[in-house]
Amino acid sequence: MSEDGSFWAGLSPYALSSSLPADSSSKKGEVILRLRWIRIYWWLILLLVYSGVLLQSNNNRALSSGVRFEIIEQLFPDWNKAAERTRDGEISPSLKEILHADDVAVTLSLYNDLCANQASTHSSIKDSWECKLFDITVKQLSGEAWDATTNRALPDVDQDAVMIGKRGILETKANKNKTNKDLALQRREEVRQICSDNFFQSHFVLGDDPRVVPMGDSKAFARAVAEVHPGLDAIFDQYLLHNHGMGKMMRVIDDINRTVKEMQEDHAQKVLDGLSTRARKRRHLLTELSPEDANSSPATAVAAKEGDGDFANQSGDLNESSRGAAVHEHVTQTKDPQEPQFGSGCFDPGDVAGLLRDLWTKSTQVSGNLDWGLDEQKAKIMVLEVLPNITNETWPAYWKKMNPNGDMKLSPEEFLDWAAAHLGQFQWPIRGYLNSECRNHHWGLLSLCKPQEISAFYQVAFVHGVGINSSVLQRLNVKLSFTQVAPYSGWYRTTLRIFNQSCLGRKPPYTIYLMGVTILLFSLLVLLDSLATLIMLPINLMNTFRMDLPSHASVQEIQKDFWMKLMQTLDGRGVLTQALPTIVLLTERLVALGFLCACAQAAREAFQPSMLPIGVLGEKCTWAWFNGNKEWIVGQKVSRGITMRSYLDSCSGLEGQMWMTELLFQFIFEDEGCFHALVVGAIMCRLLEAFSLSDRLKWLPRTLFLAKTKLLNFLIAYVCLVAGFSLLMTLYFGDIFQQFSTLDESFYTLLLYSFGVTDRAFLGCQPDIERGSFHLQCALFFYTVFVVTIILNMFTTIVIDAFAAEGDPERYEKIYQEEMHSLTTRLLQMFGKGHLTSRTMVPRQTRPRQATGESESAADGAEGEKTEG
Structure with missing residues (x-):
């Protein structure tokens, strides 16, 4: 090794001992300075390449930001959006931080409608966008003590039976009136079953088919519940979730309407009996029109049936309104009930997991026991829905294959095995599975059952192409979460999360080379050294604790030896210690730790079922979708979806280099929490070493060094002052102002207020009218004078004094x-x-x-x- 170190070894991004000069070298300072600049250049190259890789995750940020803004505007409508909705006759709620259960239900219903009808963007461009309700999560159902029929709390029946004078469900003494006691027990049991996991999973999370249970039709809901939930009473009140307290009156109104209808029918029959035989015949033909005949005029259609062209001119025939009503009634009964309500975007022909979930859920609910499975008769009914060619003669052998253990029940595992064996033979509905966003989820159950937490996860995608050749160019995730403020309270705290997923298959070919260079530079610059340091850490720590110097050692010798041993805990090989300052070396180790954590997070997310196929599913994708959702099919409380690896292999259609590019990117660089962006920020901090090596810019790090002690002390004092004010504000205003309800809320509000963000501090404040608001304004005035005006000005003074001291080299050296x-x-x-x-x-x-x-x-x-x- 030469006296000044090897020049070419100094150009390596991996620190080599041969690049270091000898301790006795006269040019040691110059060589060390050159090595530091070379390392800075390598870090700059890493920053450029690393940023280039991360920028490939989204090839159209303007588009994703525009869609996000539209979503935000829908949930937080301004006056312009509110006026637009008023024009269209739509409701216009605004998402708030704290909502009660009914507002939560309205918000979920609103966004679900936007997803189903406008693809979460706008109806005019819905053909290019798709919105899917990925998953609904409900935790800790807690509502069991409220009778929604009479809109009052259910009594404690056990206590009612022993305590005289306790009011019962109908304001009578329950212990003296057995009928009311039984009614209270019945209502309590009904609510308990409605708020059970099975009921909520079926009618809220999965949702009912609107063709069977239309939106807002409580009677149809009651009939469906009575059919599939035999545990509920036969006289289940169809007004349980609607018209609170009006159930009895609404039933009376229904009876009156039914009587009126019967009277009208009797009158019409009498009129019909008084007509001629020819008129009655034409009346009969009119009510039996085919859909093709119905498209023409009623008179022409009947004439064609009869062969009489003068039907419209017969004086004794029915009037025009009667004929029109008959035609309308017939067309309503004969046309496809799917067509008037749902467009093609509501159905997925290839979603076999959803179709099997519907098939299994309907069959097990009818059986009345979800855990037991299906007996032979129920299994036969289920099989005939998808394999109608099975006959009574072939069924015994078929059942034996379905139930190989011979226990006379079809378990969920046996159902999945049977479905996998005959998946290609099933005869599904032509349009396929009705998607979750188009189903009736009965959001009103929230106010009755009051779950502790509920979240709805949507995916909004920009789809290009038609049919199986379509590809997803943009994918945004929208997650609405509501957490109950206190158990049974019915008030919820709102959380909204909108984030973008990388566009699969849209990355340029050179991305894989950028990723390779990034991983190589990370390995040479920090990862290999960090691994060696981690392996040697126990030995280096032991040497540091064992450090013992002779009695004649000076302070300088002790300080130098101690720092050399301590730096070995950060640099196991001891090469970088001789060239880099401690703070720079520590920053490099933090960068290595952050990069490894970001990669681990990306790999963890890649193995989670987070992908929802959008568009037409191919055969491989159909099988992947089935295999990835087996637990969800049989009704277990798991999220549906497939992993990123399964999606890439079966649904993306990528091959060769593009497949490898997406695989590496998803498993290393794609993370929802943006940890890689934080690593980029740490690298930029590492590059600030260049300021200390430049004569024109070194004043900045030197000023920060001189001010760091006072700034740290100032920060401690400032935090203590804000925390003290937060305590006072919470005690005085916490009961009436949401932003000061807790210590952390108060601290956050005052921290923002200190730096000019005052909107949150004055949220809900009306100082000219309400006394509490006036007191809040006064308190914030004193906080402004003491903390904002006086204390924060001290911060500026500290920095100015440090800047002035930096200009005196002797003073700086002394302080250092x-x-x-x-x-x-x-x-x-x-x-x-x-x-x-x-x-x-x-x-x-x-x-x-x-x-x-x-x-x-x-x-x-x-x-x-x-x-x-």
């Missing part, structure tokens, strides 16, 4: 030596070696500086060494 000595002493005490410095220190005396320009601290050190000798 004092800081290093103080830090070394504290660290030695922490390692149990405080006696090494205490015995070498002498009382500091005020003395003039040396004429030679030697610093005061250096002179003190020399005097201490002389005294020790």
